[in-house]
Every structure is written in C-alpha cells, then in structure tokens.
Amino acid sequence: MAKITFIQPDGVTQVIEATVGQTVMEAAKTNDVPGIEAECGGACACATCHVYVAEEWREKAGAPSEMEEDMLDFAFDVREESRLCCQIKVTEDLDGAVFQVPAKQF
C-alpha cells in the first residue's frame, strides 16, 4: 500500500490508499478522484489523466517515456513536472507522493 495525495485546482486535497502494482491512474479512478478522466482506459492514448508531480516526488515518479512525451503533446498547460498518471506504477517508494490535478483535462 502507498498513500497518495491528490490536490485539486481549488486546493482541496484527497489522500487515497493505492495498491502496489496498480497505476496511479487506476488508484485515482478506484477512489473517484475528480479530474482524472482516463478516457482511453490506460493505453497512453488520450492524455486525459494528466497530473503535475510535486517537486520533491519528481525523481521517484520518474521521467516520461518517449511515447508518453508524444502523448503529452495532447494535454493542456504541460509543464516540466507533467506526467500521464496511467504511466506511473505505484511502488512502496511512492508512499506519501503528491500529485496536482490540472485545472482542465481538455
């Protein structure tokens, strides 16, 4: 298990219990985190599970693959800390991680 915090654009935070081996997107969907749409169901094909990784968690969450970078072109207000959370696997290392939900997923 890993505790993961999602911060909404209005500042509301939600802490969820994610299972190791799930993706962060799956954990968010399971716990009804608003703003994570995941239209394609996790195929890295839609860019609607865009999140900003909190500064101190960027290294542990890792960098996007080339395929994910390509798909991030379809997201809005992409920043250096942008990731598609269907491509982040939950590990013990991510216990305590913080993700910011963007204002819009398009």
Add this chain to the structure above:
Amino acid sequence: MTTLQHGGGSGEPIETDVVIIGAGPVGLFAVFELGLLDIKCHLIDILDKPGGQCAELYPEKPIYDIPALPVVSGQELTDRLLEQIKPFEPTFHISERVDELERQPDGRFLLRSDAGTQFLTKIVVIAAGGGSFTPKRPPLPGIETYEGSSVFYSVRRMEDFRGRDILIVGGGDSALDWTLSLQPIANSLTLLHRRDDFRAAPHSVEKMRELVAAGKMRLMIGQMAGLQGSDGQLESVAVKTKEGEETLKIDRIMPFFGLTMKLGPVANWGLNLEENLIPVDTEKFETSEPRIFAIGDINTYPGKLKLILSGFHEAALMSQAAHRYVYPDKKLLFQYTTSSSNLQKKLGVR
C-alpha cells in the same frame, strides 16, 4: 466487394435495410450477423477509416481478450473483421457524421449526414462506441466565440486563410502539413509547439525548419495562454514561453490537440439516455424507440461490460430482432455456419 464512399450528398436518399452508425469492431461484426440473415448494411463513420477506437486510438496496441486470439493489435482486429464481412458487401461512408434522424410515416427513418448524404432505412443500429471523434478544444476562456470565424480545427476553404496572421498549434502531421500548405498564402505564420521535438514526418519538420531559417515563418516553443478579440474576431494571442509571456498579433488559429469522443447529435434523436449512454433491453438491444438499436460501448443495461466481445454478442442478438422488422413474414430458422450450406453459400465458401 467493400465500397468506400467519401461524402457525395447527391440528393436522392440511399434506400437500405440497415444503417449502422459507427464502423468500429462492433459495427463491423454487426454487418456479419445481419448479413447471414440477408440484411444489407450501410455504415457511416466520422473517422477517415473503419476500425473506430481500435484504428484511431490504439492501432499498434495489443488486445488480449478477444476469444481465440491470445493477442491481436487494434489494426489487425479491424483488418480481420473487414475480411470476415467482405462477402456481405457493406458500403462505408467515411468522414461523415449522421446529424439528423427523422421517422417517416411508413415507419422507416430518414437520416442525413453532415456531408448531405441521405438514407432511407428500415433499421438504425447505433454502434458509436464512446461517441463521435471530435477535435479537442483548448480550454482557453472564450475560445468557442471564435470558432468558425477565427479558430478552425480543419480547413474547408484555403481562401479563408489568405493574407491572414496564422497561428498553428501542435507538433503532429496535421500541424506540420497545414503549416507547409498555408505558409505561402499567409501574411505571417507562426507554429507553436510545447517542445522542440515533433511527432510529424521528418521531411515535413525539415521543410518547416528551412522556412524558419529563411525567415518565412516563425517557430515558437511554448503554449497558448489567452485570446483577445471581439465579436468573434480574434486580434491577438498570448503565448507563454520559457522566457515569459508574449502577445502575438493573430487572426486565425488552428489548434491540433488530437481527438476526443463526444456523444454528438445522437443526443437529439429523442432516445432515452442515461449519463450519455443509451439504455437497451438485453433480449434485442433495442432502444426506447422501436427499430433503433444500440450495441457496443454506447449502450447500457444491468451488468453491462464495455468489452468488444460483449458488443459481438449484442450484434448477434440484435440481428435476430432486426430480421423480424425487415422480413416480418419470414420465419427465422436458427442455423450454424459450420453445418448450414445456406449460410456457407452466403459466405462464399461453398
């Protein structure tokens, strides 16, 4: 033979047994099940090719839950279905969206597409999956007021862009192709992309860089931050770059951020809807309107699973019910393709 038709609103409606809205895997398999029962189909799809999400979203990605195919890509599944339905000679109307549906006094439906094609059909099968693919609208405040006048997601007439200050946003083939096509007629052209890496074909990227080097266009690395203008006429665009914010004098924007799925005109046809899905019964997969069926991801019923295989099952049962409408006087004898010489003749294997 499979026929592909582009547009062509020639006036006279096409008369057919069934119009299938959506040419994804479930729509394609419906052609097979209906075909075995001697029911002819026309398919309409907003994409420029059959296959739906399988072809558009994940042509290369593996699917593991199609019975008897341990692994198959979205494109391969589409290709195999097209091969399987070939004997039934379906007609495809691609890059078209059905906008209007009207019930006629004789019980049939008149359908009209955005390209002006008309159909007179006994049955409508909605196999539209997640809805119709539509260009993503950048979430900038007020952008909708400029759409069709200053903001365009496709080019209908090149002349609308002549002598304009054009901003193209994106890094794929559409963005680069339109950059190269519109640059010669633009007053100024700026290509804006969030990074200096492009998904587009390398030779287009090379050509674009040559134009930039020759001072004929501008490439900016950054993102749109806001629009300014009035009465639907765009005057400038704020662009955020690493260096800060810059305002560009722009009166035409073409954003290319891919496609998203929207229910679209189906919502206006008087069908009962539940959260953008169409409730159906589980015997016939018929909607609240007799003779209109809904199969695949777009329908809902107790226990519904959005699986391709569920859609295939729904197509088979829907076809039995469709037969009663198309051939009210004929008794339907259930037969297997393995043993029925009649079915095998239809499949062209005998």
